[in-house]
Amino acid sequence: MAKEVTGRSENYSQWYNDLVVKADLAEQSAVRGCMVIKPYGYAIWEKMQSVLDGMFKKTGVKNAYFPLFIPKSFLSREAEHVEGFAKECAVVTHHRLMTNPDGPGVVVDPTAKLEEELVVRPTSETIIWSTYKNWIHSWRDLPILCNQWCNVVRWEMRTRLFLRTAEFLWQEGHTAHATAEEAAAEAERMVGVYADFARNYMAMPVVVGHKSPGERFAGALDTLTIEAMMQDGKALQAGTSHFLGQNFAKSFDVTYTDKEGRQQYVWASSWGVSTRLMGALIMAHGDDNGLVLPPALAPIQVVMVPIYKSEEERSAVLEKMQELKKALEAGGHSVEIDDRDTLRPGFKFAEWELKGVPVRLAMGPRDLQNGTVEVHRRDTLEKVTEPLEGLDGRIVDLLDDIQKNIYKKAFDFRETQVRKVDSWDEFKEEIEKGGFLLCHWDGTAETEAKIQEETKATIRCIPVDSFVCEEEGKCVYTGKPSHRRVIFARSY
Amino acid sequence: MAKEVTGRSENYSQWYNDLVVKADLAEQSAVRGCMVIKPYGYAIWEKMQSVLDGMFKKTGVKNAYFPLFIPKSFLSREAEHVEGFAKECAVVTHHRLMTNPDGPGVVVDPTAKLEEELVVRPTSETIIWSTYKNWIHSWRDLPILCNQWCNVVRWEMRTRLFLRTAEFLWQEGHTAHATAEEAAAEAERMVGVYADFARNYMAMPVVVGHKSPGERFAGALDTLTIEAMMQDGKALQAGTSHFLGQNFAKSFDVTYTDKEGRQQYVWASSWGVSTRLMGALIMAHGDDNGLVLPPALAPIQVVMVPIYKSEEERSAVLEKMQELKKALEAGGHSVEIDDRDTLRPGFKFAEWELKGVPVRLAMGPRDLQNGTVEVHRRDTLEKVTEPLEGLDGRIVDLLDDIQKNIYKKAFDFRETQVRKVDSWDEFKEEIEKGGFLLCHWDGTAETEAKIQEETKATIRCIPVDSFVCEEEGKCVYTGKPSHRRVIFARSY
Numbered sequence: 001m002a003k004e005v006t007g008r009s010e011n012y013s014q015w016y017n018d019l020v021v022k023a024d025l026a027e028q029s030a031v032r033g034c035m036v037i038k039p040y041g042y043a044i045w046e047k048m049q050s051v052l053d054g055m056f057k058k059t060g061v062k063n064a065y066f067p068l069f070i071p072k073s074f075l076s077r078e079a080e081h082v083e084g085f086a087k088e089c090a091v092v093t094h095h096r097l098m099t100n101p102d103g104p105g106v107v108v109d110p111t112a113k114l115e116e117e118l119v120v121r122p123t124s125e126t127i128i129w130s131t132y133k134n135w136i137h138s139w140r141d142l143p144i145l146c147n148q149w150c151n152v153v154r155w156e157m158r159t160r161l162f163l164r165t166a167e168f169l170w171q172e173g174h175t176a177h178a179t180a181e182e183a184a185a186e187a188e189r190m191v192g193v194y195a196d197f198a199r200n201y202m203a204m205p206v207v208v209g210h211k212s213p214g215e216r217f218a219g220a221l222d223t224l225t226i227e228a229m230m231q232d233g234k235a236l237q238a239g240t241s242h243f244l245g246q247n248f249a250k251s252f253d254v255t256y257t258d259k260e261g262r263q264q265y266v267w268a269s270s271w272g273v274s275t276r277l278m279g280a281l282i283m284a285h286g287d288d289n290g291l292v293l294p295p296a297l298a299p300i301q302v303v304m305v306p307i308y309k310s311e312e313e314r315s316a317v318l319e320k321m322q323e324l325k326k327a328l329e330a331g332g333h334s335v336e337i338d339d340r341d342t343l344r345p346g347f348k349f350a351e352w353e354l355k356g357v358p359v360r361l362a363m364g365p366r367d368l369q370n371g372t373v374e375v376h377r378r379d380t381l382e383k384v385t386e387p388l389e390g391l392d393g394r395i396v397d398l399l400d401d402i403q404k405n406i407y408k409k410a411f412d413f414r415e416t417q418v419r420k421v422d423s424w425d426e427f428k429e430e431i432e433k434g435g436f437l438l439c440h441w442d443g444t445a446e447t448e449a450k451i452q453e454e455t456k457a458t459i460r461c462i463p464v465d466s467f468v469c470e471e472e473g474k475c476v477y478t479g480k481p482s483h484r485r486v487i488f489a490r491s492y
Numbered sequence: 493m494a495k496e497v498t499g500r501s502e503n504y505s506q507w508y509n510d511l512v513v514k515a516d517l518a519e520q521s522a523v524r525g526c527m528v529i530k531p532y533g534y535a536i537w538e539k540m541q542s543v544l545d546g547m548f549k550k551t552g553v554k555n556a557y558f559p560l561f562i563p564k565s566f567l568s569r570e571a572e573h574v575e576g577f578a579k580e581c582a583v584v585t586h587h588r589l590m591t592n593p594d595g596p597g598v599v600v601d602p603t604a605k606l607e608e609e610l611v612v613r614p615t616s617e618t619i620i621w622s623t624y625k626n627w628i629h630s631w632r633d634l635p636i637l638c639n640q641w642c643n644v645v646r647w648e649m650r651t652r653l654f655l656r657t658a659e660f661l662w663q664e665g666h667t668a669h670a671t672a673e674e675a676a677a678e679a680e681r682m683v684g685v686y687a688d689f690a691r692n693y694m695a696m697p698v699v700v701g702h703k704s705p706g707e708r709f710a711g712a713l714d715t716l717t718i719e720a721m722m723q724d725g726k727a728l729q730a731g732t733s734h735f736l737g738q739n740f741a742k743s744f745d746v747t748y749t750d751k752e753g754r755q756q757y758v759w760a761s762s763w764g765v766s767t768r769l770m771g772a773l774i775m776a777h778g779d780d781n782g783l784v785l786p787p788a789l790a791p792i793q794v795v796m797v798p799i800y801k802s803e804e805e806r807s808a809v810l811e812k813m814q815e816l817k818k819a820l821e822a823g824g825h826s827v828e829i830d831d832r833d834t835l836r837p838g839f840k841f842a843e844w845e846l847k848g849v850p851v852r853l854a855m856g857p858r859d860l861q862n863g864t865v866e867v868h869r870r871d872t873l874e875k876v877t878e879p880l881e882g883l884d885g886r887i888v889d890l891l892d893d894i895q896k897n898i899y900k901k902a903f904d905f906r907e908t909q910v911r912k913v914d915s916w917d918e919f920k921e922e923i924e925k926g927g928f929l930l931c932h933w934d935g936t937a938e939t940e941a942k943i944q945e946e947t948k949a950t951i952r953c954i955p956v957d958s959f960v961c962e963e964e965g966k967c968v969y970t971g972k973p974s975h976r977r978v979i980f981a982r983s984y
Contacts, residue, residue, distance in 0.1 A: 030566070030622050031610065034559035039638060042556045064534045067526035068612070068643055068659050069582070072589065074522070076597040086589045086598050090561070092612070093600065094583040095647040097564065105568040106578050108585065108609055117600055118523065120560070120584065120612070130522050140834065146531060151560055151643065155587040167560050342632065 005354070007288045012232045019282055020161045023291050023355050026278075033159040033166030040355065041278060043299035045169065048277060049149060051201050051296075052171065055193050061145040061173060066127050068150075069118035074126040077251040081125065084218020088155035090120040090166075120153040125219065125244070125270055128174045129252040136176060136266055138257045143186070144176040152274075162279035163236075163492055170274035176266045178256065180245070183267035184222070187243040190271040191224035194239035195465075202277065203294040203407040204228045204284050205414055206238060207436075207487065209461025214445045217270075221245040227460045227487065229414045230283040233434020235460045235489040238280050241271035279492070285406055291356025292379055294406050295399040302328060302335045302395060303357045305348045307364030317363050320388070324361075324373075327392040333399070353378060358402045359395060379405050418467070420485065427476050427488070431455045436489050438467060440482035442475035451477055451488065460487040497846070499780045504724045511774055512653045515783050515847050518770075525651040525658030532847065533770060535791035537661065540769060541641060543693050543788075544663065547685050553637040553665060558619050560642075561610035566618040569743040573617065576710020580647035582612040582658075612645040617711065617736070617762060620666045621744040628668060628758055630749045635678070636668040644766075654771035655728075655984055662766035668758045670748065672737070675759035676714070679735040682763040683716035686731035687957075694769065695786040695899040696720045696776050697906055698730060699928075699979065701953025706937045709762075713737040719952045719979065721906045722775040725926020727952045727981040730772050733763035771984070777898055783848025784871055786898050787891040794820060794827045794887060795849045797840045799856030809855050812880070816853070816865075819884040825891070845870060850894045851887060871897050910959070912977065919968050919980070923947045928981050930959060932974035934967035943969055943980065952979040 005022055006014040020026050025041030037045065053063070075086040096112030121127065128146070135141060149171045159165050173190060177183040191208055198206040206226040216223040220242035228238045246265040249255070255263045285292040295301050304321045308314040318339060325335045338348050345362065352360055360376040367373055373391060376383045379402050386394065417435030421427050430437055441447060441459065452458050462484065463469050469485040476488075497514055498506040512518050517533030529537065545555070567578040588604030613619065620638070627633060641663045651657050665682060669675040683700055690698040698718040708715040712734035720730045738757040741747070747755045777784040787793050796813045800806040810831060817827045828849075830840050837854065844852055852868040859865055865883060868875045871894050878886065909927030913919050922929055933939060933951065944950050954976065955961050961977040968980075 027623075027626070029559045030563060030619065031559045031561045034561060036559065036623050037557035039554035039556045043554070045557075046555060062531035062535070063538060064531045065529035065537075065661065067521045067523045067528065068645065069523045069526060071522060072600075073597060075589070082598060088588055090584045090610070091586040091589065091600055092582045093585045096580055097567070097578045097583065097611070105565060106574060108564075108583055118582070119589070127522065131519075131528050134519070153560065169557065 005288065005290060008231060008286075015286075015288070016279075016283055017161070019286050019291060025282070026161045028161070031166075033156055035161050035165050035167075037169075037275070040299065044281070044293070044297055045275060045278060047297045047299060048201070049171075052193075052197055052273070053149075055197060056147055056171075056173065059145070059189060059193065061147050061175075063148060064146045065148050065150070066124050066131060068121055070121050070124070070127045072117045072119055074130060075119060077126060078219045078247055080247075081219040081251075085122045085154075086119070088157075089122050090153045090155060092118040092120065121150075122152055122154045123270075123272075124148070124150075124152075124172055125174065125248050126252070129248040129254055129268070132174075132176050132266070133252050133254045136254055136256050139178050139259055142176060142178045142256060142266070143182060145173070145186075146175070147171055147173040160279075162275055162282070165275075168275045170272050172272040173270060175269045176249075176254070177269070178258065178264070178267070180267050183245075183269045184243045187222065187224055187241045187269040187271065190269070191226060191239070191241040194226050194241065194271075194273060198226050198228065198238055199407065201294065201296040202281055202284070203296075203403060203410060204238070204280065205407065205411040205466075207461060207463050207466040209463040209465075209487070211240070211461060212445075212448055212459040212486070214448050215459060217242045219244060219247050221247070225461050228280050228284060229410075229417060229436065229489075230280070230492065231286075231413065232283075233417050233489075235436065235487070235491040236276075236280050236283065237460070237491065238277060239271070239273040242269060244268035244270060284410055286356070289350075289381070290354030292406060293356035293358060295358045295403045298356065298358050299334060300336045300355075300357050301333050301399055302359045302361060303352045304335065304337045304361045304363065305345050305352070306337070306339060307345050307362055307367075309365075313365045316368055317365065320368060321361075321363060324388075324392060328395060331392065331396060333396070349376075353381075358399060377402055379409070421476060422473070424477055427451075428455060431457050431488070431490065434490070436460070436487045438469065438485040439476040439488050440473035440484075441486050441488075442478050442480035442482055447475060447477050457488045457490050460489050460491060462486045497780065497782060500723065500778075507778075507780070508771075508775055509653065511778050511783060517774070518653045520653070523658075525648055527653050527657050527659075529661075529767070532791065536773070536785070536789055537767060537770060539789045539791060540693070541663075544685075544689055544765065545641070547689060548639050548663075548665065551637070551681060551685065553639050553667075555640060556638045557640050557642070558616050558623060560613055562613050562616070562619045564609045564611055566622060567611060569618060570711045570739055572739075573711040577614045577646075578611070580649075581614050582645045582647060584610040584612065613642075614644055614646045615762075615764075616640070616642075616644075616664055617666065617740050618744070621740040621746060621760070624666075624668055624758070625744050625746045628746055628748050631670050631751055634668060634670045634748060634758065635674060637665070637678070638667070639663055639665040652771075654767055654774070657767075660767045662764050664764040665762060667761045668741075668746070669761070670750065670756070670759070672759050675737075675761045676735045679714065679716055679733045679761040679763065682761070683718065683731070683733040686718050686733065686763075686765060690718050690720065690730055691899065693786065693788040694773055694776070695788075695895060695902060696730070696772065697899065697903040697958075699953060699955050699958040701955040701957075701979070703732070703953060704937075704940055704951040704978070706940050707951060709734045711736060711739050713739070717953050720772050720776060721902075721909060721928065721981075722772070722984065723778075723905065724775075725909050725981075727928065727979070727983040728768075728772050728775070729952070729983065730769060731763070731765040734761060736760035736762060776902055778848070781842075781873070782846030784898060785848035785850060787850045787895045790848065790850050791826060792828045792847075792849050793825050793891055794851045794853060795844045796827065796829045796853045796855070797837050797844070798829070798831060799837050799854055801857075805857045808860055809857065812860060813853075813855060816880075816884060820887060823884065823888060825888070841868075845873075850891060869894055871901070913968060914965070916969055919943075920947060923949050923980070923982065926982065928952065928979045930961065930977040931968040931980050932965035932976075933978050933980075934970050934972035934974055939967060939969050949980045949982050952981050952983060954978045
């Protein structure tokens with residue numbers, strides 16, 4: 001191996017950290033809890049952005065941009081929201097530094113204190129609804145479907161690259177509607193977009209469901225989520241979509257005149273996914289050799305490594321590779337020829353495996369002679385020698401097959417990790433093994449809290465797809481009656 | 493007119509403000525100096541981003557992401573940089589709010605004071621070079637060509653939408669090279685990309701040149717700029733590219749081992765354009781009816797307005813329009829049919845003129861009968877009736893013609909506003925009329941400062957294209973010898 005990665009079975013958490021850093025995805029910065037997203041990692045994020053952005057726009061959403069800063073007082077307008085978000089955040093108190101009068105460097109200028117402190121946005125409901133007040137007057141102004149791609153900051157005590165960082169990148173959609181039904185439908189539509197993206201691009205078999213009231217977004221009447229399963233059997237919340245009712249409209253006094261001339265409060269949804277998706281992608285598919293990227297999101301889909309001894313051989317092989325590259329690029333595929341002259345092929349193989357490139361082609365003088373090429377697929381690590389003729393068409397099929405296979409592998413794994421549990425003793429035993437436990441729950445926050453306290457497991461969601469959960473039963477903890485199972489799991 | 497816009501000749505500054513707000517591009521937010529970029533404005537910015545991003549990547553640049561926050565001490569590492577950027581910036585001093593013990597709302601938690609204050613990035617040289625230190629060891633690691641699209645904050649006292657805001661969006665490229673020549677060439681290459689973009693997409697005839705030492709970026713050895721002329725004869729700096737020498741490498745101790753095994757400091761360039769380009773675009777081409785958008789950057793290139801009385805007429809016209817829309821979209825053009833039922837066509841015409849849509853098509857029942865359509869071009873406000881047959885091909889040509897014409901108009905205007913001035917009395921008179929004054933300058937900072945003090949004019953650049961400036965002469969202010977003319981102007 002080019003760079004040693006800890007084995008998954010040895011230390012899953014260390015394996016993840018190694019992968020992020022050694023595959024050149026991200027690293028810690030000099031600022032506590034803030035990461036640097038390196039070019040290779042950012043290229044994956046750009047692909048995610050581009051696909052999601054297109055999906056949003058197809059539903060009529062438009063992008064906009066709202067301020068980074070939120071006046072402190074805005075956060076306390078919505079009672080629950082302030083509890084959820086005002087606690088750990090970056091607070092700007094001054095607007096000037098000055099030369100240190102007592103030594104080297106610069107110090108905060110005490111005369112430049114802000115009248116009202118500003119908070120670096122942890123999420124933008126408040127600043128956006130204060131803006132929507134000016135945009136919305138009549139039913140003709142509705143719906144408003146805005147999204148922004150931006151950075152947000154939540155002062156986390158314990159951070160992990162991509163999974164939980166003080167600053168992260170995300171998109172946040174904020175929509176305004178005339179009726180509760182429309183806003184709720186929007187929240188559902190967008191969680192559907194996330195599920196589609198997770199399944200068909202990220203190759204992750206996510207479960208769509210409602211959060212329990214205790215796990216809802218601060219200020220929401222309903223939170224929908226997509227929950228993914230990682231290879232250690234833990235759940236990862238990969239995206240959420242909220243029906244906000246009229247809470248923010250009331251806090252910021254946003255009303256519209258309906259067709260009958262009456263003043264009505266506006267209804268809202270908001271929804272977001274973040275660079276956390278990068279963490280999910282890594283943990284869902286990676287193996288002990290490194291990343292395994294689904295072709296739909298791989299910045300490089302096909303890498304070619306030339307094998308040669310002489311300069312003559314080198315140029316003959318590279319010429320053939322250029323030809324193949326052109327053919328594949330014409331079909332919209334991203335291809336890289338690794339013609340670095342200072343590294344051995346074996347080193348390159350390991351490096352591209354580490355970086356999760358779906359298909360690797362190797363070609364040497366003998367291949368040229370025979371009209372063949374060695375084709376290696378990252379997902380199964382299988383290697384076959386194939387005729388060059390018609391290769392570009394077969395590569396396209398292969399990428400498609402890899403995409404499907406990565407999904408299937410994750411799906412099959414999840415199937416082995418989901419089980420119905422009906423007694424508390426069994427629950428305590430099973431939760432130690434990881435996975436999703438489908439259990440009855442009496443619907444109370446008290447029971448939810450006690451289960452978490454005793455086992456660190458939370459209700460990941462009340463599924464609306466993936467599993468048949470509607471059935472009569474008894475709460476796994478209290479034995480009280482229940483009408484459906486929910487998913488309990490430990491989570492990231 | 494749908495919404496009144498102040499005439500340019502009446503009050504140019506008010507005209508600009510009106511246009512930004514009434515064409516739905518941006519507005520002031522609840523946070524001092526921070527703007528909200530509205531969907532229509534953001535769609536233009538997205539087009540700019542997309543074109544520029546493609547141009548950057550073609551030169552080998554890759555995107556990455558670096559932290560929003562910079563430790564206070566980083567800013568003072570580079571002596572000039574701290575002077576330029578540490579003064580007016582947003583300073584984060586605390587990381588928590590708490591419920592106000594003495595009343596309603598939240599207050600800063602005094603126990604959550606940061607050990608070292610963080611500054612919201614005004615530009616990212618310092619945090620990026622502190623990162624590059626870990627990325628660069630040998631000559632094999634060079635060059636590094638990174639760009640990031642992000643937000644930055646500079647606490648400006650007087651702000652104007654797009655032109656000068658406390659928070660703005662931009663891209664900043666930061667490159668690291670083994671030699672001075674390579675770094676300087678990169679700075680030149682990127683100002684060339686900016687000039688290409690400004691001329692061929694924004695339709696602005698910019699001048700490329702060097703900044704005088706006094707106007708350089710804080711910490712740069714050379715700053716290249718593209719300077720555009722606005723319709724009031726003032727200059728607008730639309731993009732800059734800096735050769736940074738080894739200043740940041742030395743401040744952050746970034747060295748590499750060269751091929752001979754010697755330790756060398758790394759050479760740097762940085763370059764950026766911002767949402768200020770939006771201001772330039774508006775001011776360069778707009779007229780008293782509103783925006784005039786170059787087709788290459790217009791979010792909607794063709795708008796169609798149906799004319800009808802009966803529902804029958806409406807659906808017949810709309811059907812025809814759908815057909816035409818499909819044909820144009822197949823060619824990659826963006827088309828919108830304005831089928832809003834509650835507004836008169838005249839109102840719609842004015843609104844789309846205000847929003848600067850390059851081509852407007854109107855079609856009524858008589859047009860349907862005659863097989864014609866009314867074609868209106870935004871740049872000249874000309875209206876002609878044309879046969880429907882073969883229209884999509886002619887629209888493509890028309891868009892191309894509009895793009896060229898907008899450039900030509902701006903170019904011709906600039907030509908009327910550029911003049912050689914050789915005496916100080918003439919200078920003082922001519923500068924009042926606006927425009928670019930090509931003058932000899934003795935090369936000293938003192939003279940530059942005095943000219944600015946007396947006339948508010950600055951050296952916009954020492955041109956490397958657009959005008960022939962190499963000639964012997966005498967400084968317009970001191971009469972001392974000079975070898976080339978430079979551009980003096982008042983500016984935004």
